[in-house]
Amino acid sequence: MLIPAGFTQQSVTTPLGAMVYYTATSPWLVPEIAQSPLPELPKSAETLVFCHGFGGGSSAYEWSQVYPAFAGEARIVAPDLIGWGRSAHPSRRYRAEDYLTTLTSFLEQTCDRPATVVASSLTAALIIRVAIQRPDLFRALILTTPSGLSDFGEDYSRSLIAQVVTTPVVDRLLYQLGIANPAGIQSFLAQRQFANSERIFPEIVSAYLASAKEPQAEDAALSFVRGDLCFDLARYVPQLTTPTAILWGEKSQFTSPELGRRLANLNPTAIRFFHPLAGVGLTPQLEQPALTIALVRRYWSLLTGDV
Numbered sequence: 001m002l003i004p005a006g007f008t009q010q011s012v013t014t015p016l017g018a019m020v021y022y023t024a025t026s027p028w029l030v031p032e033i034a035q036s037p038l039p040e041l042p043k044s045a046e047t048l049v050f051c052h053g054f055g056g057g058s059s060a061y062e063w064s065q066v067y068p069a070f071a072g073e074a075r076i077v078a079p080d081l082i083g084w085g086r087s088a089h090p091s092r093r094y095r096a097e098d099y100l101t102t103l104t105s106f107l108e109q110t111c112d113r114p115a116t117v118v119a120s121s122l123t124a125a126l127i128i129r130v131a132i133q134r135p136d137l138f139r140a141l142i143l144t145t146p147s148g149l150s151d152f153g154e155d156y157s158r159s160l161i162a163q164v165v166t167t168p169v170v171d172r173l174l175y176q177l178g179i180a181n182p183a184g185i186q187s188f189l190a191q192r193q194f195a196n197s198e199r200i201f202p203e204i205v206s207a208y209l210a211s212a213k214e215p216q217a218e219d220a221a222l223s224f225v226r227g228d229l230c231f232d233l234a235r236y237v238p239q240l241t242t243p244t245a246i247l248w249g250e251k252s253q254f255t256s257p258e259l260g261r262r263l264a265n266l267n268p269t270a271i272r273f274f275h276p277l278a279g280v281g282l283t284p285q286l287e288q289p290a291l292t293i294a295l296v297r298r299y300w301s302l303l304t305g306d307v
Contacts, residue, residue, distance in 0.1 A: 002061055002207050004068045007076075009086065012109040014102040017088025021079035021110065022060055024071040046139065046304070047111045050078040051103070052085075053121030053283070054224040056179035056188050057208030057217075059085030062120065064207075065289035066296065077110050081123065083220025085211050094223035096231055099126050100133070107137045114139040116300055121145050121255075121282060122224070125233045131242045140303035141244040142296055145282055147255045148233035151263065157227030166226055175218040185209050195251035195281040204286060237266040245273035245299035247292070249280035273299055 003009060008025055011018045048070050050063035060078040067076050080087040082102045083094060092098075103126060107115065116139050119127045124146035131138045149156045178184045185208045190197040211217065223229055248260040257276045264274040275295060277284050285292045 002064065002203065004064050006068070006071065007078075011087075012106060014082060014088075014105040016082045016090050016098060016102050019079055019082055019088070019102060019106050020060075020086040021077050021106075023075065023077050024068075046074045047113070047115040048074040048076055048300075049107065049111065049115050049117045049119075050076070051117060051119035051123045051127060052078075052081065053119075053123050054081075054084075054220075054229065055121075055192060056175075056221050057185055057210075057212035059207065059211040061085070061204075061207040061211070062283060063118070063285050066118075066285045066292050069293045070297070074116075077115075079106060080211075081220075083223075084217070085214070089214060089216040089219065091216050091219055093228060094220050096126060096129075096229050099123070099229070100130055103127065103130050104134055104137070107134075111137065116140040116142065116304065118142045118296055119144075119146070120285065121147060122149060122229060125149075125231070128233065128240055128244075129236050132236060132239045135241055138242045140300065141242050142247070142299050142303070143244065144247045144284060144292075145249060145252050145255055145260065146233065146246060146263070147259065148236075149227070149230040149254070151233045151259060153232060155227075156230045159227070161225060171222050171226075172218060175222060179221065180209070180212045180218070182209060185212065192253055193282045194287050195249065195279055196287065199287050233263060234266060237263055237271070240267050240270040242270060243303040244271045245275065245303060246271060247275050247277060247284060247295055249277045249282055249284055249287075251280060252282045255282070272303065275299075 006024050007022045011020045050067045052058050052060055052062035059080050063078055067078050083089055117127055124143035125148040185205050189200050194200055248257050250257050264271045280287050
């Protein structure tokens with residue numbers, strides 16, 4: 001996985017193993033032109049946490065075109081979730097509870113005060129659940145296309161692809177043939193994450209492939225595709241109290257803006273902003289990073305009131 005200039009890799013230990021994250025040692029991202037150390041961020045600076053979504057080869061790279069833009073304003077923390085990227089890959093059939101536990105542990109260890117968390121897709125839905133359980137860890141949420149993928153009673157695990165992947169041996173073969181190779185990654189990104197495949201640059205494919213080929217990377221990916229991690233987010237949204245903004249790509253596959261509006265309307269007190277994005281798919285942070293930076297900055301300011 002590629003690490004932006006000026007950022008370093010660190011890790012903390014969670015109940016399921018080491019969770020790697022990337023953070024800037026200073027807000028100045030071009031060390032070769034910095035002949036002497038420049039002032040560090042004040043200790044009072046807020047922490048911005050950027051959490052990637054799920055899918056073949058996902059990792060913190062997903063936000064790597066966005067989070068460096070905030071390094072001069074906040075402490076940046078961008079983790080690889082357990083089972084993804086350079087974090088631990090325990091051999092197991094993952095459940096949503098695994099990520100609720102490890103995300104909570106991670107935030108407890110890396111944030112000494114309530115943080116603003118930026119997260120995408122299924123991880124964003126999990127973050128909503130963590131924020132309900134532990135509101136003390138959060139200052140605000142900025143979420144792109146949050147969905148439990150079984151929302152309003154829809155059962156993703158009954159879909160054809162989920163049923164196929166429940167077959168032993170076949171699941172591993174499908175992962176190797178359909179994901180863990182350049183053509184598989186390109187196809188996954190084009191079909192699942194991007195509205196415009198011309199925006200899928202070679203660097204993106206390379207970063208996703210590196211994560212997909214980590215030892216035992218298939219365990220988390222197959223748990224996701226089988227539907228082991230899915231849940232009905234609509235059951236939880238009314239309990240949310242953390243100030244929240246939602247960005248929703250209008251071309252998102254499987255998760256339409258209408259679904260997003262239904263979820264947002266369940267709790268207009270907490271979900272203060274719902275912003276549809278024309279011509280963008282599931283991951284605007286990869287497809288339109290400049291636009292995403294502008295929107296994250298805008299809603300960070302509106303939600304916290306003092307940025």
